[in-house]
Amino acid sequence: MNVSILAGATTKFGELWSASPRRMVREVVDLVRAQSGLSLAKIDGIFVGNMLSSSLGNQDHLGAFFAEELGLNVPAVKVEAACASVGMAVHLAFLSVLSGRYKNVLVIGIEKMTDFKPETVNNALMGAGSDPEREAGATFPALYALIARAHMEKYGTREMEMAQVSVKNHYHASLNSHAQFTRLITLEDVLKSPLVASPLKILDCSPLTDGAAALILSSANDKKGVSFVASAVATDTLGLSQRQDLTSLKAARLASRQAYTQAKVTPNDIDVAEVHDCFTIAEIIAMEDLGFFKKGEAAAAIFAKKTWLGSGRPVVNTSGGLKAAGHPVGATGVKQVVEIFNQLTAKAGKKQVKNARIGLTHNVGGSGATCVIHILKRN
Amino acid sequence: MLSPVKIWRNQKKIRSLLNKNGEILSFTKVYVPPAGFEAQAPYVVAVAKLDDKTRIIAQLVEWEDQDLKIGKKVHTILRRTKDPGIEGIIPYGIKLKPLD
Numbered sequence: 434m435n436v437s438i439l440a441g442a443t444t445k446f447g448e449l450w451s452a453s454p455r456r457m458v459r460e461v462v463d464l465v466r467a468q469s470g471l472s473l474a475k476i477d478g479i480f481v482g483n484m485l486s487s488s489l490g491n492q493d494h495l496g497a498f499f500a501e502e503l504g505l506n507v508p509a510v511k512v513e514a515a516c517a518s519v520g521m522a523v524h525l526a527f528l529s530v531l532s533g534r535y536k537n538v539l540v541i542g543i544e545k546m547t548d549f550k551p552e553t554v555n556n557a558l559m560g561a562g563s564d565p566e567r568e569a570g571a572t573f574p575a576l577y578a579l580i581a582r583a584h585m586e587k588y589g590t591r592e593m594e595m596a597q598v599s600v601k602n603h604y605h606a607s608l609n610s611h612a613q614f615t616r617l618i619t620l621e622d623v624l625k626s627p628l629v630a631s632p633l634k635i636l637d638c639s640p641l642t643d644g645a646a647a648l649i650l651s652s653a654n655d656k657k658g659v660s661f662v663a664s665a666v667a668t669d670t671l672g673l674s675q676r677q678d679l680t681s682l683k684a685a686r687l688a689s690r691q692a693y694t695q696a697k698v699t700p701n702d703i704d705v706a707e708v709h710d711c712f713t714i715a716e717i718i719a720m721e722d723l724g725f726f727k728k729g730e731a732a733a734a735i736f737a738k739k740t741w742l743g744s745g746r747p748v749v750n751t752s753g754g755l756k757a758a759g760h761p762v763g764a765t766g767v768k769q770v771v772e773i774f775n776q777l778t779a780k781a782g783k784k785q786v787k788n789a790r791i792g793l794t795h796n797v798g799g800s801g802a803t804c805v806i807h808i809l810k811r812n
Numbered sequence: 813m814l815s816p817v818k819i820w821r822n823q824k825k826i827r828s829l830l831n832k833n834g835e836i837l838s839f840t841k842v843y844v845p846p847a848g849f850e851a852q853a854p855y856v857v858a859v860a861k862l863d864d865k866t867r868i869i870a871q872l873v874e875w876e877d878q879d880l881k882i883g884k885k886v887h888t889i890l891r892r893t894k895d896p897g898i899e900g901i902i903p904y905g906i907k908l909k910p911l912d
Contacts (some may be wrong), residue, residue: 462883554844555844555845556847556848565869567846568893568903569870570842570855570871570894572842574842581840582838582882628841630844649859673859673869674869675867679859767908
């Protein structure tokens with residue numbers, strides 16, 4: 434069975450105080466409906482990716498909530514896996530089409546974060562961590578700072594190399610009309626920005642963002658379209674301290690190896706990738722876990738612009754990544770797939786990677802307790 | 813949310829981690845805290861490996877600048893962890909103290 438993507442769209446990402454979750458979802462669903470030419474009556478099921486509707490928005494039962502908004506009575510369910518919620522929703526939607534039971538499935542990713550105080554949001558996000566992490570007063574920047582410090586110690590990774598990840602992703606976002614931050618920044622801007630959790634500074638961190646994104650997955654055979662050639666998930670310990678190695682995410686290594694096997698490709702075949710750069714160190718580690726560079730060599734490669742648009746392969750985070758396109762946690766995983774879909778159908782505009790044929794997405798939950806990998810191919 | 817029952821249940825685990833030696837595997841100084849930790853910031857959070865191979869995450873207390881390094885020997889102690897909140901129960905937990 435071939436599972437293809439009929440359409441994909443996102444809202445503008447940012448501080449969307451005037452937009453409600455209902456309106457944001459309505460906007461992206463209208464876009465994918467128009468793009469695919471498919472009537473909503475043909476949708477067999479809805480998978481909603483979201484993390485914080487319960488802890489921040491006081492709204493559970495999100496499947497029915499959005500089915501009501503769309504005037505549908507089909508099965509609808511919220512999928513939660515922290516920041517990998519909607520990557521997991523895409524995985525389950527993929528399996529539902531693969532099973533033959535559903536023909537056309539709608540995946541929605543949505544998060545509303547900027548309505549609340551940052552301390553409140555930080556607290557809610559730590560729902561993705563472990564009890565001892567919360568008791569220690571750790572935040573997600575703190576957990577990734579612990580990873581960064583260990584990586585610096587083991588491989589000599591420098592703060593300037595981490596900063597370069599932000600500089601690149603802001604450059605890519607400057608070409609993306611839907612990104613939260615479209616201004617260019619310099620290494621010095623990053624290095625001089627205030628500390629959040631040492632050694633990570635505010636410009637090493639992805640922002641709080643409102644945003645929604647949607648995809649339609651289908652068993653319809655579209656000869657000119659884009660198909661999934663892999664969908665793989667792995668999990669690891671919830672808490673960071675339980676892991677033997679702080680400098681790599683085991684879930685990402687396991688899921689990507691599985692995905693390469695499913696797709697019968699190697700890391701060298703990937704033209705374009707959207708990876709989970711919630712913090713700059715996370716993109717460096719992702720490059721190593723995904724097999725694009727050897728352990729300890731990714732930071733220097735990124736610094737030498739080997740993953741920048743127009744100067745290397747694979748081109749990484751053409752959307753601007755989580756850092757600059759924004760990180761509405763429950764929408765990020767589907768935004769990544771939308772970006773790869775646009776790249777493979779040559780609709781990525783100014784950020785188009787020439788002749789992109791195979792693309793990969795890497796969506797991470799928590800400090801690496803869940804990792805979802807998708808590989809897409811132009812038919 | 814801090815439930816008194818959950819605090820009571822978790823406190824049974826504390827004893828097994830108390831009065832142990834270990835070393836720092838990584839650390840960070842947190843400048844932007846979550847709710848309930850505002851009064852303590854900035855504070856240091858560390859991952860440590862205890863001599864019995866248990867790995868824990870906890871705050872480091874009574875540190876000086878020269879203690880902030882990977883490999884620093886530490887000792888586990890009992891300390892208040894965060895604000896009591898509306899329940900009024902003072903939560904205790906494990907923290908790390910540098911060894912000379």
